[in-house]
Amino acid sequence: MTARYSEDDLIARLFAPIAGPAGLGLTDDAALLPASSQPTVATVDMLVAGVHFFADDPPAAIAQKALRVNLSDLAAKGAEPVGFLLSLALPGDWTNDWLAAFAEGLAADAAAYAAPLIGGDTTATPGPLAISITALGRAARFVPRSGARPGDAVYVSGTIGDAALGLALRREPEFAAKLSPQAREYLDGRYLLPRPRLDLIPTLRAHATAAMDVSDGLAGDLAKLCRASRASAVVEAPLVPLSRAAREAVALDPGLLETALTGGDDYEILFAADPAFEAPPGVVRIGDIVAGGAPPRFLDQAKTQMIFGKMSFSHF
Amino acid sequence: MTARYSEDDLIARLFAPIAGPAGLGLTDDAALLPASSQPTVATVDMLVAGVHFFADDPPAAIAQKALRVNLSDLAAKGAEPVGFLLSLALPGDWTNDWLAAFAEGLAADAAAYAAPLIGGDTTATPGPLAISITALGRAARFVPRSGARPGDAVYVSGTIGDAALGLALRREPEFAAKLSPQAREYLDGRYLLPRPRLDLIPTLRAHATAAMDVSDGLAGDLAKLCRASRASAVVEAPLVPLSRAAREAVALDPGLLETALTGGDDYEILFAADPAFEAPPGVVRIGDIVAGGAPPRFLDQAKTQMIFGKMSFSHF
Numbered sequence: 001m002t003a004r005y006s007e008d009d010l011i012a013r014l015f016a017p018i019a020g021p022a023g024l025g026l027t028d029d030a031a032l033l034p035a036s037s038q039p040t041v042a043t044v045d046m047l048v049a050g051v052h053f054f055a056d057d058p059p060a061a062i063a064q065k066a067l068r069v070n071l072s073d074l075a076a077k078g079a080e081p082v083g084f085l086l087s088l089a090l091p092g093d094w095t096n097d098w099l100a101a102f103a104e105g106l107a108a109d110a111a112a113y114a115a116p117l118i119g120g121d122t123t124a125t126p127g128p129l130a131i132s133i134t135a136l137g138r139a140a141r142f143v144p145r146s147g148a149r150p151g152d153a154v155y156v157s158g159t160i161g162d163a164a165l166g167l168a169l170r171r172e173p174e175f176a177a178k179l180s181p182q183a184r185e186y187l188d189g190r191y192l193l194p195r196p197r198l199d200l201i202p203t204l205r206a207h208a209t210a211a212m213d214v215s216d217g218l219a220g221d222l223a224k225l226c227r228a229s230r231a232s233a234v235v236e237a238p239l240v241p242l243s244r245a246a247r248e249a250v251a252l253d254p255g256l257l258e259t260a261l262t263g264g265d266d267y268e269i270l271f272a273a274d275p276a277f278e279a280p281p282g283v284v285r286i287g288d289i290v291a292g293g294a295p296p297r298f299l300d301q302a303k304t305q306m307i308f309g310k311m312s313f314s315h316f
Numbered sequence: 317m318t319a320r321y322s323e324d325d326l327i328a329r330l331f332a333p334i335a336g337p338a339g340l341g342l343t344d345d346a347a348l349l350p351a352s353s354q355p356t357v358a359t360v361d362m363l364v365a366g367v368h369f370f371a372d373d374p375p376a377a378i379a380q381k382a383l384r385v386n387l388s389d390l391a392a393k394g395a396e397p398v399g400f401l402l403s404l405a406l407p408g409d410w411t412n413d414w415l416a417a418f419a420e421g422l423a424a425d426a427a428a429y430a431a432p433l434i435g436g437d438t439t440a441t442p443g444p445l446a447i448s449i450t451a452l453g454r455a456a457r458f459v460p461r462s463g464a465r466p467g468d469a470v471y472v473s474g475t476i477g478d479a480a481l482g483l484a485l486r487r488e489p490e491f492a493a494k495l496s497p498q499a500r501e502y503l504d505g506r507y508l509l510p511r512p513r514l515d516l517i518p519t520l521r522a523h524a525t526a527a528m529d530v531s532d533g534l535a536g537d538l539a540k541l542c543r544a545s546r547a548s549a550v551v552e553a554p555l556v557p558l559s560r561a562a563r564e565a566v567a568l569d570p571g572l573l574e575t576a577l578t579g580g581d582d583y584e585i586l587f588a589a590d591p592a593f594e595a596p597p598g599v600v601r602i603g604d605i606v607a608g609g610a611p612p613r614f615l616d617q618a619k620t621q622m623i624f625g626k627m628s629f630s631h632f
Contacts, residue, residue, distance in 0.1 A: 027544050028461045029389040029528050030359035030453075040356055042434065043346035044450060046403035048441045073345040087362035087403070087448035118358065125364045127443015132403035134360060134450040137346075145344045212345050228343050 004096055007122055014103035015086070020116025022083050031118035033082060038138040041079035045069045049091075049128035053192075054170075059098050060105025061192050062131070067109050069215065070135035071196035072267040076213040077144075078205040079137030080198070083118035084110075087132040089125035113198060141205045148210035148229035148272035152289040155279055157197055157268045159243040160218050164263020165256060166191030169249075178252055183245035190243075194267035203280055204271060211271035217262040219308055221270055222296045226289070229272070233296035235287035237261065237306060261298065262308050320412055323438055330419035336399050336432025347434035349398060354454040357395035361385045365407075365444035369508075370486075375414050376421025377508050378447070383425050385531065386451035387512035388583040392529040393460075394521040395453030396514070397431035403448040405441035429514060457521045464526035464545035464588035468605040471595055473513055473584045475559040476534050480579020481572060482507030485565075494568055499561035506559075510583035519596055520587060527587035533578040535624055537586055538612045542605070545588070549612035551603035553577065553622060577614065578624050 005013065016026045022033045033040075047066045049055040067084060074081050086106070090099075110116050115135065166187035169176035176184055197213075204211050210229050214221050218240065226233050242250065242260060250256045272289050279285065287296075298306040321329065332342045338349045349356075363382045365371040383400060390397050402422075406415075426432050431451065482503035485492035492500055513529075520527050526545050530537050534556065542549050558566065558576060566572045588605050595601065603612075614622040 024460070024462075027540070028393075030357045030393045030395065032393075032455075032458050033356040033358065035351075035353050035355050037351050039351050040349040040452075041346045042349065042401060042450075042452065044401040044403050044435055044437050044448075046405055046437045046439050046446075046448060048405050048439055048443070048446075050442050051440055077344075077346050077348075079346065085358060085360040085450055087360050089362055089364055089446055119360055121360050121362045121448070123362050123364055124367055125443060125446065126366050127364070127441060127446070130362075130364075130405055130441065130443070130446050132360075132362060132437070132448035134358070134401055136356075136358065139348075142348050144340070146340075224343070 010099060010122065014099060015117060015120060018103065018107045018110050018117040020083055020118055023116065023118040026120065031083065031085065033136065036138055038140055039142060041074060041077050041137040041139050041142060042134060043070055043073040044132060044134040046130065046132040048130045055128060057192065059102040063102045063105040064109045064193055066131040066133050067106060068194045068196045069267060070133045071113055071115060071198060072194060072213040074135055074137040075196050075198045075201055076211045076269050077139055077142055078201050079139035079142065080201060081113055081115035081135055081137045083116050084133050084135045085118060086120035088120065088122045089130040090122065091125055091127065091129050113196065143204050143208045143211045145210050145212050145225050145228035148225060148231050148289045150231055150289055150291040152209055152272040153275035153285045154233055154235060154272055154287040154289060155283050156241065156270050156286050157200055157283045159241045159246060160214065160266055160268060161246050161260020161263060162187050162190035162243050163194065163265030164259050165246055165249050168256065168259055175253065179248060183248045186243065186245040191265060194265065196267060197269050200269050204269065207273040207277045208271040209273060211269055214266040214268045214270050216264045218270065219262045219298060225270060226296055232290050232292040232294045233287055234290055235296060235298045237298045238301050239284065239286040241284050258308055262310055326415060326438065330415060331433060331436060334419065334423045334426050334433040336434055338399050339432065339434040342436065347399065347401065349452065352454055354456055355458060357390060357393050357453040357455050357458060358450060359386055359389040360448060360450040362446065362448040364446045371445060373508065375418040379418045379421040380425045380509055382447040382449050383422060383431065384510045384512045385583060386449045387429055387431060387514060388510060388529040390451055390453040391512050391514045391517055392527045392585050393455055393458055394517050395455035395458065396517060397429055397451055397453045399432045399434035400449050400451045401434060402436035404436065404438045405446040406438065407441055407443065407445050429512065459520050459524045459527045461526050461528050461541050461544035464541060464547050464605045466547055466605055466607040468525055468588035469591035469601045470549055470551060470588055470603040470605060471599050471601050472557065472586050473516055473599045475557045475562060476530065476582055476584060477562050477576020477579060478503050478506035478559050479510065479581030480575050481562055481565050484572065484575055491569065495564060499564045502559065502561040507581060510581065512583060513585050516585050520585065523589040523593045524587040525589060527585055530582040530584045530586050532580045534586065535578045535614060541586060542612055548606050548608040548610045549603055550606055551612060551614045553614045554617050555600065555602040557600050574624055578626055
């Protein structure tokens with residue numbers, strides 16, 4: 001076996017350079033964030049090889065996905081990141097090169113999103129690579145899930161279903177081969193690397209009555225937002241924005257529309273706001289919040305309710 | 317297989333009751349902590365079955381250990397807990413009963429230490445149980461690792477080495493059988509369940525120039541404190557407080573003194589303070605901070621420097 005960093009060395013060489021001032025050089029027991037007049041927003045997500053990503057995905061992409069899914073949660077709440085803590089359980093076969101690439105990916109994103117590393121813990125595991133990231137942010141106004149009211153319209157950012165289709169393509173290479181190379185590459189990239197919509201924070205703070213990120217699938221996540229808001233919703237499925245690549249996939253297999261509407265990992269923002277609100281480019285209205293306690297209804301082109309086999313992604 | 321909670325159900329039934337107001341009922345994307353005039357202190361520790369605990373340890377004890385090691389970090393920094401986030405990767409064979417007992421243990425500690433659950437993430441894993449907890453606290457004065465100065469005395473709370481000896485006994489049942497049942501039970505308990513020294517927060521805030529919790533072994537942790545403080549230390553090993561049970565074990569095998577001084581999992585507090593400081597009961601002076609960059613020296617009864625095979629616990 002080639003030589004590997006000691007626990008102290010890997011922190012000092014790979015992770016300390018990503019640390020912000022609150023991380024105290026990663027040489028203390030804890031991070032120290034200065035007091036602020038704004039509330040602190042905190043979120044955590046754990047990713048496990050073989051569950052949330054493929055063990056042989058590029059290490060930089062694994063690190064970035066683990067960070068970005070958390071930044072996505074902050075964005076949905078209208079919170080700007082202030083830093084993150086990283087727990088890393090490394091399987092027996094890690095190498096210095098693998099870990100250096102992982103840290104490089106993390107460093108690039110920490111810089112790009114102004115979210116420095118402020119603490120962490122590294123351990124060995126007899127199992128698969130596991131990464132838990134806790135992201136901390138500050139919000140001038142926290143946008144809850146629970147504020148949607150009948151009369152609000154339902155909006156979504158970006159395009160929906162790309163990541164779920166990207167995952168489906170990985171699992172069905174024969175089907176994938178029928179798609180154009182551009183579509184394959186685009187969908188695969190959307191699965192591999194989410195883009196947290198921090199750019200939408202000002203819009204959400206100013207206009208959203210309720211918001212969440214779409215991580216477990218549009219249909220199931222809208223159901224959660226409605227439950228938290230004690231309301232229901234009606235969505236016109238043809239209004240749900242699909243990428244050109246997703247449309248190509250759905251044209252080949254119309255059943256994939258359900259995958260797009262119920263599959264996870266979009267990391268776009270779903271929110272409710274006044275229907276008179278002028279949505280920024282790339283944000284579209286897909287339906288309305290309505291009174292009642294029923295799960296949201298998705299209507300097809302003929303205004304017939306769509307019935308999904310499974311509303312959203314679940315681990316169990 | 318018996319029926320198991322869905323992801324939503326286990327959150328609603330087992331974890332939401334442990335949630336504090338900042339957790340928003342565990343039905344939002346993130347926790348929301350009100351603004352405070354005090355800085356926020358954040359720390360994370362990840363525990364993996366087979367590495368940090370035994371998979372067949374009582375689930376309540378596993379949960380409590382995972383929380384307490386984090387509260388111990390807060391205590392060492394003079395920070396009172398405000399809440400914690402839990403990442404839980406569950407192996408394939410979890411049962412509702414196991415998880416209910418885990419949540420019960422967590423609930424008891426959350427109440428006892430005034431540290432409510434404020435967020436989390438639950439996932440399946442093909443590997444061993446893994447738990448990552450991020451604890452957040454607030455500190456009127458943050459006690460760093462880096463403030464020790466030559467002339468300060470070195471103090472430690474409680475007794476040292478019990479947990480490392482408890483682990484050694486588990487691994488060597490033949491040796492364990494030579495100990496009194498009281499000593500066995502005491503040392504085993506100290507390994508299984510640390511007691512975070514939140515009671516020492518006022519003392520540390522008022523008097524400590526530097527502090528950390530003893531998690532990887534007294535010798536190695538003191539070396540870290542000295543490195544952070546750019547100083548060295550001299551410890552008189554006979555002054556290091558050993559429990560009656562630890563003394564019994566060391567009497568049977570004098571080599572276990574090294575285990576006690578270098579083994580991990582004590583979760584007592586090591587700190588530097590003015591030698592004139594009046595230490596509270598259960599806190600003893602074990603040596604002095606001195607100038608220089610050498611690793612701390614431990615002197616035996618004859619004032620001869622002790623040489624340890626291994627300074628502290630390391631995962632790699």
